[in-house]
Amino acid sequence: EAGVVQSxxxxxxxxxxxxxxxxxxxSGHNTLYWYLQNLGQGPELLIRYExxxxxxxxQLPKDRFxxxxxxxxxxTLKIQPAELGDSAVYLCASSPRSDHExxxxxxTRLTVT
Amino acid sequence: AQSVTQxxxxxxxxxxxxxxxxxxxxxxxxxxxxxxxxxxxxGLQLLLKYLSGSTLVKGINGFxxxxxxxxxxxxxxxxxxxxxxxxxxxxxVLGGTSYGKLTFGQGTxxxxxx
Numbered sequence: 001e002a003g004v005v006q007s008x009x010x011x012x013x014x015x016x017x018x019x020x021x022x023x024x025x026x027s028g029h030n031t032l033y034w035y036l037q038n039l040g041q042g043p044e045l046l047i048r049y050e051x052x053x054x055x056x057x058x059q060l061p062k063d064r065f066x067x068x069x070x071x072x073x074x075x076t077l078k079i080q081p082a083e084l085g086d087s088a089v090y091l092c093a094s095s096p097r098s099d100h101e102x103x104x105x106x107x108t109r110l111t112v113t
Numbered sequence: 114a115q116s117v118t119q120x121x122x123x124x125x126x127x128x129x130x131x132x133x134x135x136x137x138x139x140x141x142x143x144x145x146x147x148x149x150x151x152x153x154x155x156g157l158q159l160l161l162k163y164l165s166g167s168t169l170v171k172g173i174n175g176f177x178x179x180x181x182x183x184x185x186x187x188x189x190x191x192x193x194x195x196x197x198x199x200x201x202x203x204x205x206v207l208g209g210t211s212y213g214k215l216t217f218g219q220g221t222x223x224x225x226x227x
Contacts (some may be wrong), residue, residue: 004156031213042117042203042217043157056213091156098213101147104156 002026005103006092012111018080023072025094032069033102034077035091043091049075050098078111079110087112115140115206119218126194127226134189136204145207146187147215148178152200163187166210167213170171174198 005024013019025032031052035043046065048056051072056058064083069075079086089109093102134170138144145164149157162171168180178189185203204218 006156035214040220042205042220044217045214048213084184092159093215099145099208101145101159101162101207102215103160104149106156109154112171 004092004094004103006105006108008108009106010109010111011069012083012113015084015112016081018078019082019110020079021077021090021092021110023077023092024074025075025092026103028040028092029059029103031074031098031102032071032093033093033095034067034075035093037089037091037107039088046077048098056096079100082110082112084112086110114189115144115216117204117206117216117218118132118138119204119221122219123222123224126226128196128224129193131192132190132194132223134202134204134223136187136189136218138185138186138187138206140206143208144180146180147205147207148176148187148189148198149203149205149217150174151203152201156227157203160189169173171227194225196225196227198223 005094026053034046047060049069067077089107089108092105095102116139118137126132147162148160161170163170163180171177176191201220201222203220207215
């Protein structure tokens with residue numbers, strides 16, 4: 001069974017530029033999550049999807065961050081414009097449902113210069 | 114809302130020694146508990162989980178954890194570590210008052226020395 005796929009693995013951009021991350025969850029998993037992991041810290045939830053609906057986006061900075069999950073499968077997380085403080089690892093995870101264990105992708109390491 | 118505290122940010126040990134990584138959580142209702150491991154430049158891999166039933170949970174790579182409800186703890190143990198166990202370990206809770214939200218501790222870096 002294929003795991004959660006994320007791309008790109010690494011991204012370096014200049015501040016004020018836009019950036020997008022892509023995630024393909026495990027087949028059949030209805031719930032998809034985006035997490036932010038700063039250096040030396042545990043991941044923090046940004047947004048949770050049930051199928052194509054964002055059911056928890058309370059931690060998503062909506063002034064610059066946006067996400068979508070069209071057709072309830074793949075998802076894209078976008079930052080526009082990026083700031084220096086956005087440098088971090090962005091993790092995608094999926095689960096069969098919200099009260100189930102989560103499976104994580106390898107993450108995208110973003111560096112904003 | 115629940116919270117997770119990992120009591121040690123770094124734990125150095127020698128190869129073949131036993132190790133315990135400590136985790137305490139706070140929640141007013143029942144939760145599920147997890148330990149994840151993260152190797153450098155990789156995502157998180159599930160080591161073990163406690164959902165219900167026996168309080169002693171066995172996971173992959175020889176790790177085990179014990180759920181203690183009265184002390185709200187979920188410590189991770191391994192009787193004999195290997196060099197390959199060097200990684201960062203995260204304790205996490207799921208559910209409670211924040212349905213569907215996985216709350217992580219700050220992580221413990223385990224370094225195994227030869």
